[in-house]
Amino acid sequence: MAAIKSIEELEKIREQAKDLINLRKDNETKTRVVVGMGTCGIAAGARQTMLAILDELKKRNLDNVIVTETGCIGLCKFEPLVDVIKPNQPKVTYVNVNEDKARQIVVKHIINNQIIDDWVIPNI
């Protein structure tokens, strides 16, 4: 049976990661992504949405993006909701973001600076 993940392995990861730590602490140059994690957000799949965003960022080696969560903002039928806030730009809110949309938002909006208008919250 394969050895269970151990703390020693974590030490190895530390050795690898410590040289790669992004020392830029200035949050103003970072893009912020905020995923709604209220009850209906979670029921609608927000956990998988956020994990898809993290996975896509990891695959593309993007370390200047901060991913956080927020509580419910009262728009149940639009969950999962994802905000993208680029430095010095207004917040863009995407609605009904499943895993697939989440990955496309990373590529199109976060990397290529193209807002995906069709998925942005309608004026209500």
Added chain:
Amino acid sequence: MIMMKELSLHVLDIVENSINAGATLVEINIDEDTKKDVMIIEIIDNGRGMDETTLQKVKDPFFTTRTTRKVGLGLPLFEQAAKSCGGELEIYSKVGEGTRIKASFVRSHIDRPPLGNMSDTMVLLVAANPGKDFIYRHRIDGGEFVLDTREIKKTLQDVPISNPMVLDWIKAFVEENLKQISGGV
């Protein structure tokens, strides 16, 4: 009506309450006893707690102190899940000390939602709240394992716990250990 497909999603949702209550340490205990045929999920936090009146109302379905929506869904949904599986939901809380939520289920109940992906729930909690600490203990009959972010942080020193390689380690750690203790069950 909304519904959680997995118990691990309820866990995530109940821990979100703890985080919103300012908790810095949240314990998640899952205890499965196949002989007694029970499954217990307990979430304990050191957040601001609830006073008596709030506690009374919380058991009343649809109470919330949020201002964005008129009803609270998290606890009533969890209670409904437990009750429909022959169990119950208990809430203990003290202002300034913290809150303990305990849900029980008849483990083999046909309506019991599957545990689902606890590794995803833990990875998400850690990634979204690197400054908070989580202890996840899971026991199935004789077997047990513990994930404690305080220990992980001690080992990592200046490397952030939200580092993708660390998150992958946490995911694998939970998956492998759960598989191990699930043995013949």
